Amino acid sequence: MSARSWPGVSVVMPVLNEERHLAAAVGRVLDQQYPGELEVLLVVGPSRDATRTIADELAAGDPRIRVVDNPAGRTPHALNLGVAAAHHDVVVRVDGHGELTNGYIARAVELLEETGAANVGGVMDAQGRSAFEQAVASAYTTRLGLGGSAFHLAGSPAGEAETVFLGVFRKEALQAVGGFDETMHRAQDWELNYRLRGSGRRIWFSPELRVTYRPRSSLRALLKQMYDTGKWRREVVRRHPETANLRYLAPPAAVSGIAVGTAAGALGLATGSRLLRLGLAAPLGYLAVVLAGAATAGPMPARARAWLPVVLAATHLSWGSGFLVGLRRRRP
Numbered sequence: 001m002s003a004r005s006w007p008g009v010s011v012v013m014p015v016l017n018e019e020r021h022l023a024a025a026v027g028r029v030l031d032q033q034y035p036g037e038l039e040v041l042l043v044v045g046p047s048r049d050a051t052r053t054i055a056d057e058l059a060a061g062d063p064r065i066r067v068v069d070n071p072a073g074r075t076p077h078a079l080n081l082g083v084a085a086a087h088h089d090v091v092v093r094v095d096g097h098g099e100l101t102n103g104y105i106a107r108a109v110e111l112l113e114e115t116g117a118a119n120v121g122g123v124m125d126a127q128g129r130s131a132f133e134q135a136v137a138s139a140y141t142t143r144l145g146l147g148g149s150a151f152h153l154a155g156s157p158a159g160e161a162e163t164v165f166l167g168v169f170r171k172e173a174l175q176a177v178g179g180f181d182e183t184m185h186r187a188q189d190w191e192l193n194y195r196l197r198g199s200g201r202r203i204w205f206s207p208e209l210r211v212t213y214r215p216r217s218s219l220r221a222l223l224k225q226m227y228d229t230g231k232w233r234r235e236v237v238r239r240h241p242e243t244a245n246l247r248y249l250a251p252p253a254a255v256s257g258i259a260v261g262t263a264a265g266a267l268g269l270a271t272g273s274r275l276l277r278l279g280l281a282a283p284l285g286y287l288a289v290v291l292a293g294a295a296t297a298g299p300m301p302a303r304a305r306a307w308l309p310v311v312l313a314a315t316h317l318s319w320g321s322g323f324l325v326g327l328r329r330r331r332p
Contacts, residue, residue: 006036009105010171011092012082014075015055016045018096021214022054028099028212030062034106040065041082045073051096076180076188083174091174093166093189099212101125107208108168118173118201119193121164122209123156129214131303135311136215136222138300144293145315161205163193165213173201186232194240222311223318230322238326251320257282258317290316 011029015022022042029040042055044067052067059065068085070078083091090112092105104122111120126137139145167189174180177195180188193203216222230251237244261282268276294308 006034006106007090007109008037008088009034009039009090009092009109010082010086010088011038011040011094011105012079012086013040013042013094013096014045014070014078014082015042015047015051015096016070016073016075016078017047017049017051019047019049019051019054021097021099022051023058025094025096025099026058026065028101029094029105030064032100032103032105036109037088038064038105039087041068041085042066043068043070043078043082045070045078072182074182074185076182076184079180079188080182083171083179086171089171091169091171093169094211095166095213097214098166099214101210101212104209104211105168107206111204111206111209112168112170115204116202117204118196119164119167119169120204120206120209121161121167122206122211124165124213125210126213126215128304130217131301132219132307132311133215133217134300134304135307137213138297138304138308139311139315140213140215142293142297144289144297145312156205156207158206158208159204161203162197163190164203164205166211167193168209184232184235186229187236191236191239194243219310219314223314226315226318227322230319231325231327232322233319234323234326248323251316252323253320254286255317255320255324258286286313 013025013029018025026040026042029038032038040062042059042065044052044055055067059067066085068078068081070081072078079093090109092108094100108120108122111117124140126140128134128137173196174192177192177199180192184191197203216225233248237248261279264276264279265283268274268279290309290312293312294305297305297308300308
């Protein structure tokens with residue numbers, strides 16, 4: 001592809017409470033040295049920290065950066081606002097806590113041309129700085145944690161996919177299917193890719209594309225993230241029952257089994273019933289699986305490995321609980 005044939009690219013970044021990571025995320029976009037025209041749209045929600053100030057300072061220092069208001073503060077609203085404001089035909093989604101690796105945008109544009117896909121994406125390369133963050137990063141990239149999708153696993157082959165991390169889109173394809181569903185506060189990327197595939201378009205995964213993802217930095221933040229994700233995954237299954245699979249149903253099944261087993265075991269201990277005491281096999285068996293998974297995970301610092309059983313349990317049980325609870329629905 002010659003220098004004159006590179007299409008213009010609009011990078012859309014939904015941003016909310018990202019003062020820790022925003023400057024680095026934007027810096028990695030600008031350092032791409034993409035040979036075509038490039039603009040960065042920072043779609044900023046009503047943050048509780050200095051995010052808006054940082055965004056305005058970044059825009060003042062580089063004419064390629066624009067700030068767009070997102071009063072709703074929700075990710076799908078931000079993405080639709082950014083796409084509507086985009087000047088170019090290729091839309092690159094980047095999160096405020098993600099950092100693109102070298103050559104990401106150029107290679108993604110090439111893959112759009114080579115594959116004819118409506119959306120291409122790559123590996124969610126979770127990397128933590130503290131011991132806790134490193135444990136969360138490990139949970140993201142193992143099958144016992146969240147590693148069921150190709151974009152979570154190192155070594156996944158290139159090819160058509162159900163969904164990808166973030167994504168580089170053809171703007172016309174986004175507009176043709178109605179953009180992001182603003183009623184999906186989470187899992188909106190999966191739901192969009194579902195509609196793109198339903199319209200006959202292709203989603204393409206390539207391990208050549210990598211984005212450094214900064215995981216949650218506290219147990220409380222992780223629990224909230226996974227609980228909310230579980231609730232919205234339940235909503236995806238409610239809207240599209242055919243998408244339910246073992247990977248999504250395993251966490252709520254584990255929560256139910258542990259709760260029932262623990263209750264039965266406690267009653268058995270109180271009443272002396274050997275049969276009821278067998279219920280304790282559920283929580284103890286789950287504990288054994290988590291400990292074994294943490295012990296056999298890939299190389300990591302000792303403090304991170306010590307956190308890993310807690311992180312795995314928090315991920316499974318909060319995700320599963322959120323799935324069981326689901327969204328509170330208003331009556332008509």
